[in-house]
Amino acid sequence: MSRRTIFISGGAAIAIFVVGLLSWWVLAGARGTPTPPVATASATGSSASRTSSPVPTEVADAISSLPADPAEYVSTQSPVRAEYGQAFPPGTKTHVVENSWSTSGASQGLVQVEISKPNQADQTYAAMMVLEDGKWKVLATVPVTR
Amino acid sequence: MKGDRARLLSAALTVAALVLMGVMAVPLAAAETPSPPAGLSTAANFRTDTCSQYGVTAAPDADKDAKGQPIVSKPVDGKRPVPVILVHGWNGSTGTFTQPIDLFADGGDGGDGVKLPFSLTGQLENIPGLAIYNFDYSQYSNRWVNDSNIGPRLASAIECLTDFYGTKAEIIAHSMGGLAARFALDQKATKGPAIKDRVSQVVxxxxxxxxxxxxxxxxKAIANGAASNLTRPNVASGVALAAWIITYICGRQMTHSTTDLTFPCDNLPSFITGFDSDAGQALRSGSPQLQALAAWPSTVHVTAVEGSTMFRGISLFGAGTDGPGINGGDVIVANDSASAGSGTVKDESCGFALAAGADGGDTFLQAFGPTLGAVKDGFIGHVFGKTNPCFHMNLLRTINGTNAAVGAVKPEAANASPIAGIKGTYTDRSPSDPVPGKRAAIVTITSVSKVSPSQTQTVIISGSGFGNQAPFNGDFPCIEVSDLTAGWNAGHGDPSYAPGTDTGASCGTAQESAVDLVTIRVTSWTDTAFTIAGFTGQYGNPYVLTSGDQVRFRVWNAQTGAGPASYTTTVQTTGSPY
Structure with missing residues (x-):
């Protein structure tokens, strides 16, 4: 083993030791000091009491009308920049999942929607609903994970 | 197997890199001992309490060094300090700036903060030449920035501190504290340059x-749950989403009470929870109060630290999902609002994936940092919890954000901006830190008239920075006449000094507590000249002036104690020693 090899090996060992030491220092420090509160059972308190309930007729009607008239049933405040033709190609059908309505206050809620698009697999989304100008409208959706 | 090993190695290297980045991101100077480098004064009195009537007080020594000693602000000899004013946000407190810096943005944190023993206050106090102050208006909650106790008072504080130091101030503000600063910068001073001309920059x-x-x-949604909401046009779209999430999670709590909220809703700023307050109404987009507020002055550089909470997984039934996500700002304030009028923007970005569990709303928000990745069940509300680095209330805990602030204000410490027409009354003099050569720069003696070997004579000392003093006959702490040849002093001392007390005047060194037996009669004393009309007290043999003696005059400012200035001359050959 040449002197150069020994030198390089020694350097690498020192570097690994230093990284390990720093890792231990930071991680030990993180463990040894109080960390900000993380979500626990109490963290879900605000929504734990929120239980799903039958979907209001007005909400169900809005969802069923959505593919045919998205401009009317998508909120003007929607953050999603989407082509309606892509979201609701001709032949799209929607169906609300029974008893999937949850709400906080009388002007917003979350409902699960099964959507069938031609030549695509059916998908389930949670739709964020807002009561806007007297009509229930979709603000945005997120996929439902199973 | 080979793939598993590769992933393990990759993960290990990623952790090592993150650890190294985290360590390197923290200014290492903060961990060093406070021993002052050459040229650095240890004077501890360079932060004044003379402006406390306007709500500014010296910031606490928030951090400690590696030896457990407080990191204390220090001046630099020969240079005027730069006042830095920390202005907290609505219903905040000065504690905003002493929070530990423990959050990494860009998803690196992943929700579990790594607590480091540094705060923004401590980082600033570690920069020699910066005098750190807190402006506290916490007791005047629920008022708008034009209230006399907020914006106007901040203006007075700026005027007072800049009058004292003679250098432009820097402001670091959180949330509505920045609006208080905007209001203050639009004010005139009681005398001298306007407030905007007394501030170099704002962060x-x-x-x-x-x-x-x-x-x-x-x-609006909370107050009027039965009516329509989200009807305002042209608001930032991502913020509408953030509002939906907040009201979905916290709406019920906030409807019943705005003061008894539980996690994560207890972390919401009071201008949301207290939306009926003056400030709560004024802070809403488009409010007449905001429209009436002056813009940032063009002469003041503004650095804006903003949060970008990127919501991922949002679509319209699968459409419109391109891009990095939907930007919800810092959840409370949209980017365009946070950066409006600023010259430099530092963005903190954090990604959060939103997904809904099969049971609907109960697990609606499963937000997690993308880098360290696993979904943490029960992390509902994480987006505006205490561990989102990009959340409004947490920006002052981020390494990148606080480093941006430190980097912005630091150059002024070495190259303070003077204020036209304001000399300042500050001196780096400290009883425990005699630096005579530096004090002389503040008080100057330009000439001394002829000194005769006589008890009664007129000696005029001319110069600048003497302050003002009524005529006297006796000793005075801010003047000393010394016959260096014969070895006696005259006129220096504090007649009011009582042994065992510490009530003596402040000019000179510790010897000022003594009094000279030879006294002087001063018939006039102005800032530019004073007249000695002769020697009194025990003047006489052996305490007499003799032709050819070297006589030194030392003078301190009668009000501030600045100085001394020193001037040595020779006793003339004419005249009688008596």
Whole structure:
């Protein structure tokens, strides 16, 4: 083993030791000091009491009308920049999942929607609903994970 | 197997890199001992309490060094300090700036903060030449920035501190504190340059320059749950989403009480929870109060630290999902509001994936940092919890954000901006830190008239910075006449000094507590000249002036104690020693 090899090996060992030491220092420090509160059972308190309930007729009607008239049933405040033709190609059908309505206050809620698009697999989304100008409208959706 | 090993190695290297980045991101100077480098004064009195009547007080020594000693602000000899004023946000406190810096943005944190023993206050106090102050208006909650106790008072504080130091101030503000600064910068001073000409730059953290759309939307939704909400046009779209999430999670709590909220809703700023207050209404986007607020002055550089909470997984039934996500700002303030009028923007970005569990709303929000990745069950509300680095209330805990603030204000410490027409009354003099050569720069003797070997004579000392003093006959702490040849002093001392007390005047060194037996009669004393009309007290043999003696005059400013200036001359050959 040449002197150069020994030198390089020694350097690498020192570097690994230093990284390990720093890792231990930071991680030990993180463990040894109080960390900000993380979500626990109490963290879900605000929504734990929120239980799903039958979907209001007005909400169900809005969802069923959505593919045919998205401009009317998508909120003007929607953050999603989407082509309606892509979201609701001709032949799209929607169906609300029974008893999937949850709400906080009388002007917003979350409902699960099964959507069938031609030549695509059916998908389930949670739709964020807002009561806007007297009509229930979709603000945005997120996929439902199973 | 080979793939598993590769992934393990990759993960290990990633952790090592993150650890190294985290360590390197923290200014190492903070961990060093406070031993002052050469040229650095140890004077501890360079932060004044003379402006406390305007709500500014010296910031606490928040951090400690590696030896457990407090990191204390220090001046630099021969240079005037730069006052830095920390202005907290609405219903905040000065504690905003002493929070530990423990959050990494860009998803590196992943929700579990790594607590480091540094705060923004401590980082600033570690920069020699910066005098750190807190402006505290916490007791005047629920008032708008034009209240006499907020914006106007901050203006007075700026005027007072800049009058004292003679250098432009720097401001670091959180949230509505930035609006208080905007108001203050639009004010005139009671005398001298306007307030905007006394400030070099401002650093803001999440200041809602054009208001908080969330405040508007959330307040409306909560206050009028049966009516329509989200009807305001042209608000930032991502903020509408943030408002929906807030009201979905916290709406019920906030409807019943705005003071008894539980996690994570207890972390919401009061201008949302207290939306009926003056400030809560004024902070809503488009409010007349905001429209009446002056813009940032063009002469003041503004650095804006903003949060970008990127919501991922949002679509319209699968459409419109391109891009990095939907930007919800710092959840309370949209980016365009936080950065309006600023010259430099530092963005903190954090990604959060939103997904809904099969049971609907109960697990609606499963937000997690993308880098360290696993979904943490029960992390509902994480987006505006205490561990989102990009959340409005947490920006001052981020390494990148606080480093941006430190980097912005630091150059002024070495090259302070003077204020036209303001000399300042500050001196780096400290009883425990005699630096005579530096004091002389403040008080100057330009000439001394002829000194004769006589008890009664007129000696005029001319110069600048003497302050003002009534005529006297006796000793005075701010003057000393010394016959260096014969070895006696005259006129220096504090006649009011009582042994065992510490009530003596402040000029000179510790010897000032003694009094000279030879006294002097001063018939006039102005800032530019004073006249000695002769020697009194025990003047006489052996305490007499003799031709050819070297006589030194030392003078301190009669008000500030600055100095001394020193001037040595020779006793003339004419005249009688008596």
């Amino acid at each position: 803001t953290f999440g200041t809602p320059n054009t208001g908080s759309a969330v405040a508007a939307l959330a307040a």
